[in-house]
Amino acid sequence: MFDKILIANRGEIALRVVKTCRKLGIKTVTIFADNDQFLPHANAGDESVSLGGGSLAQTYLNQRKIIDLAKKYNVDAIHPGYGFLSENSSFQQNIAKAGMIFIGPCAEAIELMGDKKESKVKMEQIGVPLVPGYHGENQDEKFLLDEAKKIGFPVLIKATAGGGGKGMRIVQEEAEFLGALEASKREASNAFGNDKVLLEKYIELPRHIEVQLVSDGKGNHYHFFERECSIQRRYQKVIEETPSPIIDDELREKICSTAVKIAEGINYLGAGTIEYILTPQKDFYFLEMNTRLQVEHPVTEEVTGFDLVELQIRAANGEAFGFKQEDIKQKGHSIECRIYAEDPDNNFLPTNGRVKKISAQHYTDYRLDSGYTDGNSISTSYDPMLAKLIVHADSRENSIKKMNHALDDVLFLGAKTNRDYLKRILSHKEFVTGNIHTHFVETYKKQLDQSTYTDQTRAIIIAAALFSKTIKEKSIWNVITKKLSKEIFIDEKSFCFDLLEQSHNKITFAHRGNEYTFFLRDFEGEYYSFEGMGDFYYAFQSYINQDEAQQIIVNSLEAKVKLVAKAQKTSMASLLGEGALQSPMPGKVFKILKKEGESVQEGEDVLIVEAMKMEHSIKATASGTVKNIFFKEGEQVQGGVLLCEIE
Ligand code: ADP
Ligand code: ADP
Ligand code: MG
Numbered sequence: 001m002f003d004k005i006l007i008a009n010r011g012e013i014a015l016r017v018v019k020t021c022r023k024l025g026i027k028t029v030t031i032f033a034d035n036d037q038f039l040p041h042a043n044a045g046d047e048s049v050s051l052g053g054g055s056l057a058q059t060y061l062n063q064r065k066i067i068d069l070a071k072k073y074n075v076d077a078i079h080p081g082y083g084f085l086s087e088n089s090s091f092q093q094n095i096a097k098a099g100m101i102f103i104g105p106c107a108e109a110i111e112l113m114g115d116k117k118e119s120k121v122k123m124e125q126i127g128v129p130l131v132p133g134y135h136g137e138n139q140d141e142k143f144l145l146d147e148a149k150k151i152g153f154p155v156l157i158k159a160t161a162g163g164g165g166k167g168m169r170i171v172q173e174e175a176e177f178l179g180a181l182e183a184s185k186r187e188a189s190n191a192f193g194n195d196k197v198l199l200e201k202y203i204e205l206p207r208h209i210e211v212q213l214v215s216d217g218k219g220n221h222y223h224f225f226e227r228e229c230s231i232q233r234r235y236q237k238v239i240e241e242t243p244s245p246i247i248d249d250e251l252r253e254k255i256c257s258t259a260v261k262i263a264e265g266i267n268y269l270g271a272g273t274i275e276y277i278l279t280p281q282k283d284f285y286f287l288e289m290n291t292r293l294q295v296e297h298p299v300t301e302e303v304t305g306f307d308l309v310e311l312q313i314r315a316a317n318g319e320a321f322g323f324k325q326e327d328i329k330q331k332g333h334s335i336e337c338r339i340y341a342e343d344p345d346n347n348f349l350p351t352n353g354r355v356k357k358i359s360a361q362h363y364t365d366y367r368l369d370s371g372y373t374d375g376n377s378i379s380t381s382y383d384p385m386l387a388k389l390i391v392h393a394d395s396r397e398n399s400i401k402k403m404n405h406a407l408d409d410v411l412f413l414g415a416k417t418n419r420d421y422l423k424r425i426l427s428h429k430e431f432v433t434g435n436i437h438t439h440f441v442e443t444y445k446k447q448l449d450q451s452t453y454t455d456q457t458r459a460i461i462i463a464a465a466l467f468s469k470t471i472k473e474k475s476i477w478n479v480i481t482k483k484l485s486k487e488i489f490i491d492e493k494s495f496c497f498d499l500l501e502q503s504h505n506k507i508t509f510a511h512r513g514n515e516y517t518f519f520l521r522d523f524e525g526e527y528y529s530f531e532g533m534g535d536f537y538y539a540f541q542s543y544i545n546q547d548e549a550q551q552i553i554v555n556s557l558e559a560k561v562k563l564v565a566k567a568q569k570t571s572m573a574s575l576l577g578e579g580a581l582q583s584p585m586p587g588k589v590f591k592i593l594k595k596e597g598e599s600v601q602e603g604e605d606v607l608i609v610e611a612m613k614m615e616h617s618i619k620a621t622a623s624g625t626v627k628n629i630f631f632k633e634g635e636q637v638q639g640g641v642l643l644c645e646i647e
Contacts, residue, residue, distance in 0.1 A: 001024065001025075001026065001313075001317055002026050002075075002076040002077045002101075002313065002316075002317060003026065003027060003076055004026065004027040004028070004029065004046075004073070004074060004075045004076055005017070005021055005026055005027070005028055005029070005075055005076065005077050005078065005079055005103070005313070006028075006029040006030075006031065006066070006069065006070045006073065006075040006077075006078045006079070007028060007029070007030050007031070007041075007045065007078075007079050007081065008031065008060070008066050008078050008079065008080050008081065008084065008085055009060065009079070009080060009081025009082070009083070009084055009086075010032065010033070010036055010039065010041055010060060010081075010371065010382070011039065011041060011371025011372075011382070011385075012369045012370050012371035012385075012387065012388065013081040013082055013293075013295075013371075014030055014041035014044065014081060014371065015040060015041055015044055015369070015370075015371060016309060016369060017079045017081065017309055018030065018041075018044045018045060019309075020307055020309040020310050020313065021313075023307070023310070024310060024313065026313070027046045027047075028044075028045040028046050028047075029045050029046070029047045029048070029049060029069070029070070029073045029075055030042065030043070030044050030045030030047075030048045030049075031048070031049050031050075031051050031060075031066065031069065032048065032049075032050060032051060033050075033051050033052070033053065033054075033059035033060060034050060034051075034052060034053040035053065035379060035381070036379070037050070038375070038376055038377075039371060039372065039373075039376055040371060040372070040373050041371055047073060049069055049073070051065060051066075051069075052065075056381070060084050060085075061084060061085060063085065063088075063090070063091055063094055066078070066085075067094055067095060067098050067100075070095075070098070070100055071098060071100075075100060076100060076101060077100060077101040077102070077103050077313075077316055077317075078095055078100060078101070078102055078103065079103040079309075079312070079313075080102070080103065080104060080292065081292075081293070082292050082293055082294060082295055083383070086104065086291075086292040086293075087110055087113075087114055087290070087291055087292055088110070089107035089108075089110040089111045089114070090107070092104065092105075092106065092107045092110060093107045101316050101317075102316070103270065103312050103313060103316040104269075104270050104271075104291065104292060104312070104316070105268055105269045105270050105272065105291050106269060109266050109267070109268055109269070109272075109291055110291045112266060113266075113272075113288065113289040113290075113291050114161070114163075114291075115160055115161065116135070116158060116159075116160045116161070116162060116198060116288060117135045117160040117196065117198050118160075119288065119289065120135045120198070120286075121135070122265070122266065123262070123286050125265070126261055126262060126265040127261070128258055128261070128262060128286045129258075129283070129284060129285050129286060130285055130286055131200040131201055131203065131277060131285040131286075131287075132151055132200070132201040133147075133151055133155075133156075133198060133199045133200035133201055134147040134148075134150075134151065134198060134199040135160070135198040135199075139196060139197070141178060141181055144177075144181060144197075144199060145174070145177050145178065145181075147199055148171065148174070148177055148199055149174065151199060151200075151201050152201065153171060153172060153173050153174060153202075154170055154171060154172045154173075154201075154202035154204075155170075155171045155177070155199055155200070155201065155202055156168065156169070156170055156171070156199070156200045156201070156202040157169040157171060157180055157181055157184040157197050157198075157199060158184075158197060158198050158199075158200060159184065159185075159187070159188030159191070159192060159194070159195075159196070159197055160188075160194065160196040160197060160198055161188065161192035161193075161194040161196065162188060162191075162192065163192075164235065165234070165235035166187060166188070166191045166192075167184050167185075167187045167188035167191060167192070167197070168184070168235075169181075169183060169184040170202055171202075181197070184197055185197060203277055203279050203285075204280075205280055205437040205438075205439060206230075206277045206278060206279055206280070206437060206438055207228065207230045207244070207246065207277070207278040207436065207437055207438065208228075208229045208230050208232065208237075208275065208276075208277065208278075208287075208438050209226050209227070209228055209229070209230075209244055209247065209255065209275075209276045209277075209278045209284065210226065210227050210229060210273045210274060210275045210276065210294075211223050211224075211225065211226050211227075211255055211256050211258075211259035211273065211274045211276070212224040212225065212226075212227065212271070212273055212294075212297070212300045212308070213259055213260065213262075213263050213268065213271065213272045213273065213274060214270065214271045214272075214308065214311045214312070214315065214321075215263050215268040215269050215270060215272075215315060216311075216314070216315050216319060216320050216321040217269065217314070217315050217316070217317060217318035217319045217320060218318070218319070218320035219267070220320060220321060221260050221263035221264050221268065222260070222321070222323075222325055222328060223256040223257075223259050223260050223325070223328075224300050224304050224306065224308070224328055225242060225243065225252065225256060225300065225303070225304065225328075225330050226242060226243065226244050226247060226252060226255060226256065227240050227241070227242045227244070227294075227296055227299055227300060228240065228241050228242065228243075228244035228245065228246070228247075228436075229296060230436045230437055230438050230440060231425060231431070231436060231440055231441065232438055232440075232441065233344075233348050233441045234348060237295070237296060237338065238337070238338055238340075238418070238422070238425075238441070239335065239336065239337050239338070239422065239425060239426075240296035240299055240335070240336045241299060241333065241334065241335045241336070241396070241399070242299045242300060242303050242330070242333070242334055243303070243330055243333060243396075245396055245433075245434025245436075246278070246282075246434060251282060251284070254284070255274075255276060255284055258274075258284075258286075259274040260325075262274055262286075262289065269315055269316075270312050270315045270316060271292070271293050271297075271308055271311065271312045271315075272289055272290060272291050272292070273289065273290045273294050274286065274289050275287040275288050275289070275290065280437075293308060293309065293312060295338070295385075295388070296336050296388075298334075298336055298367060298369065298388065298390045299334040299335065299336045299390060300334075302332075302334035302367070302390060302391075302392035303330050303331055303332060303333065303334045303392065304328055304329065304330065304331070305331065306328065332392055332393055332394045332395070332399075333392070333393055333394070333395055333396045333398075333399040334390060334391065334392045334393075334399060335390070335391055335399045335400065335402075335403050336388055336389065336390045337388070337389045337390075337403060337407065337422045337426075338385055338387075338388055339370075339385070339386045339387045339388070339389060339412060339417050339418065339419060339422075340384045340385055340386065340417060340418045341353070341378045341384045341385075341386050341415045341416070341417055342384050342416070342417070342418055343416050343418075344418045344420075344421035344448075345421075345449065345491070348418070350380065350384040351378075351384075351415050351416040351417075352377075352378050352379075352380050352415065353377070353378055353414055353415040354375065354376065354377050354378070354414050354415070355372045355373070355374065355375065355376045355377075355378060355386065355412070355413075355414050355415065356374065356375070356413040356414035356526075356540070356542075357374050357411050357412075357413040357414065357527075357540070358370060358372050358373065358374060358386070358387065358410075358411060358412055358413075359374075359410070359411050360409065360410055360411075363405055363406065363409040365391070365402065365406075366389060366390060366391045366402065366403075366405075366406035366409075366410075367388075367389070367390040367391070368387055368388075368389055368390075368410055369387060369388040369390065370386060370387030370388070371387075372386055372387065378415055386412060386415075386417060387410075387412070389403070389406050389407065389410060391403045391406055396434070400426055400431075400432065403422075403426055404423060404426055404427070407419055407422055407423050407426075407555075407556045408423075408555040408556050409555075411538060411540075412553075413526075413527075413540040413553055414540075416551075416558050417558065419556040419558070420556045420557050420558055421448065422556070423556050424447075424448050425440075425441075425448065428444060428447065428448065430444065453490070455511060455512045455514060456533065457557065458490065458495060458511065459509075459511050459514070459516045459533070460532075460533070460537060460554055460557065461488075461490055461552065461554060461557060461559050461561060462488055462495075462497055462509060462511060462516075463507060463509075463516065463518040463530060463532060463537075464530070464537065464539045464541070464552050464554045464561075465488060465550075465552060465561045465563050466499070466502065466507050466509070466563070467507070467518070467520050467523075467528060467530055467539070468528070468539070468541040468550065468552060469563060470502075470504070470520070471520075471523050471528055471541075472541065484498065484499040485497075485498050485499075486498070486499055486563065486564070487563075487564050488561065488562070488563050488564075489549070489560075489561065489562040489563075489564070490559050490560070490561055491559055491560050492560065495511070496511075497509045497510060497511040498510045498511075500515070504520075505519055505520040505521075506518070506519050506520070507520075516532060516533065517532060518530050518531065518532030518533075519531045519532060521536075526540055526541055526542055527539070527540055528540075528541075537554050537555055538554070538555060539552060539553060539554045539555075540552070540553045541553075549561065549562040550562070578621060578622045578646075579620075579621060579622045579624055579627075579645055579646030579647060580621070580642055580644075580645055580646075581606060581607075581618050581619075581620070581621060581642070581643045581644040581645070581646070582618075582640055582641060582642055582643060583609050583618070583637045583638070583640065583641050583643050584609070584611075584616060584618075585609075585611045585616070586611060586636075586637065586638050587609045587610050587611025587616070587636075587637060588609065588610045588611070588634065588635065588636055588637070589607060589608075589609060589610075589631045589632065589633055589634065589635050589637060589643070590607075590608045590609060590610035590615060590633070591607060591608040591633060592606075592607045592629060592632075592633055593605050593606055593607055593608070594606050594607070594626045594629075595626065595629075596626050596627065596628065596629055597625060597626060598625070598626050599623075599624065599625050599626075600620040600623065600624065600625075600626060600646060601620065601623050602619075602620050602621065602622050602623045603619050603620060604619060604620050605617040605618065605619055605620075606618050606619065606620050606626065606643075606644055606646075607629070607643060607644065609637065609643075618643060618644070620646055621646070622646055623646075624646045624647050625646065625647050626644060626645075626646055627644075627645045627646060627647040628644060628645045629643070629644045630642060630643060630644065631643060
């Protein structure tokens with residue numbers, strides 16, 4: 001077995017590889033760009049080395065530097081992770097030339113599968129079903145237009161060197177074709193230095209289904225069943241699961257044995273994935289092969305019980321696995337959610353900032369794979385994926401339930417994430433029934449929008465905002481004798497509620513005809529927890545700006561919240577009613593100048609509060625009779641408390 005491996009990647013995948021190496025007794029070298037120096041992977045290896053600063057090309061994509069380091073540190077093999085250099089055939093060749101081993105397939109397989117046209121030609125030879133289309137040499141535009149007409153619109157134009165959705169154009173009708181072709185070629189030429197394209201029939205409402213393969217070091221090829229990856233946004237997977245809810249045993253056997261046939265046909269080595277597109281009529285077509293480990297590999301590990309990174313390493317070491325295909329079984333169901341630092345309600349734009357806290361809480365029956373720790377900045381130079389959350393249960397239904405729990409349980413405080421959005425998908429009727437396709441997110445956009453907060457959800461946010469105010473300002477309206485109508489802005493939308501009772505740890509309010517009571521359980525700094533409606537909530541608050549709007553995170557809910565007195569009156573006194581006198585700050589009741597029942601004029605002193613060695617006279621805000629004085633001389637009061645009422 002290898003003695004030492006260098007991991008040519010960052011973040012969660014670097015940590016993932018370290019984990020398996022530890023298990024196998026292999027030493028590791030992790031590398032990091034200077035701006036990643038505080039990330040966990042930067043000192044996760046037995047040895048960790050800086051790549052210096054600069055662009056991606058100077059750091060994680062700098063082959064020469066990485067290979068030189070590998071030699072210097074005496075490593076036997078290099079694991080490329082995913083992304084970066086993982087599908088770069090020259091990296092494999094240069095590592096081999098330097099006398100080390102690339103943990104992945106040989107350069108020929110990487111090259112073949114990196115070219116959408118060449119791989120299709122090969123797939124045809126092997127007898128793999130392809131999307132109807134044209135992938136020949138002829139790039140003449142008139143000729144391609146004729147081919148498109150033969151295929152029938154809508155048609156998809158793809159760059160043969162493409163990846164990450166670049167160079168792809170959907171053409172709905174003949175008239176759009178030539179313009180789209182030109183745009184696609186331009187984009188492909190810029191991105192890949194190669195403007196060759198191919199044409200495919202555009203499949204309406206397809207599913208993305210893929211099959212995990214691993215080939216050992218002795219030419220034995222295994223499949224590890226399918227993954228369903230249809231829930232995507234911007235051509236990026238968001239939720240993956242296995243088994244797929246649509247695939248029956250017969251179809252499973254077909255797609256999996258086809259995948260194994262591909263591995264045999266190209267003498268594959270190590271882990272790879274065959275991506276298929278599945279039509280609503282359940283016809284499946286080869287899309288492409290990813291010649292590396294996938295982001296979503298954990299769901300396969302959960303369901304089959306195999307450590308895929310271990311198998312990659314053993315294959316690269318030339319070992320035979322020694323088990324049979326029949327030894328690999330699917331047990332139960334697994335889901336992965338990708339937690340992105342992004343705002344689903346603002347076009348999935350990445351959000352940046354600092355990860356204040358990231359951790360598993362109490363419910364621990366899930367796997368959290370993350371490359372971040374408390375205090376890390378989220379770099380905008382890389383993918384905004386913060387973590388992967390993975391659950392495993394006996395059925396799909398229970399897996400969804402578990403994931404909902406896990407999403408609430410895990411703490412991601414600091415930056416806006418897609419966590420709540422993931423929950424909205426998980427509870428969508430069509431997702432629950434397994435009726436999904438790659439356009440799920442756009443198709444159900446309206447229903448998945450934030451405005452679909454239920455009254456209960458909003459009540460939780462209101463409670464969180466009220467407790468947050470209590471904690472932040474240390475002000476408690478300890479006696480509330482009349483109903484207070486208040487307004488709350490949640491993500492810039494206004495809602496009303498009536499505060500019925502508030503003490504230091506309990507609030508009762510009415511919202512849209514229902515009454516809610518919540519209890520504050522604990523708080524420390526910006527973190528607090530509360531209970532109500534049969535549930536427990538973890539919350540975090542941070543002020544965003546002077547106008548008192550703040551970001552509140554409660555379990556997986558994240559909202560921008562602003563509490564205001566109704567009718568835009570902002571002073572507490574006006575909120576409490578005309579004759580309510582409040583303590584302006586924490587202090588002591590120094591002197592009471594009027595008795596209950598006595599009449600006062602507006603502006604007259606009623607009592608004096610001493611705070612910070614100064615006396616503050618509390619003046620009547622209205623003329624009338626002193627009705628209630630809630631404190632005695634010498635008693636401590638908190639800022640904002642109601643001292644006295646005038647009627
Ligand atoms: P998967 O099919 O496993 O989701 P993707 O093609 O989406 O794989 O890529 C895996 C990850 O690697 C993604 O998070 C993507 O942003 C990242 N990635 C892909 N190519 C590169 C690259 N050249 N440099 C850096 N990151 C990359
Ligand atoms: P890339 O290399 O950019 O990942 P793929 O060929 O894997 O390109 O396609 C990316 C995504 O585009 C797929 O996951 C699928 O959602 C969609 N797609 C690809 N081909 C088709 C097609 N013929 N019809 C409809 N959708 C397609
Ligand atoms: Mg793809």
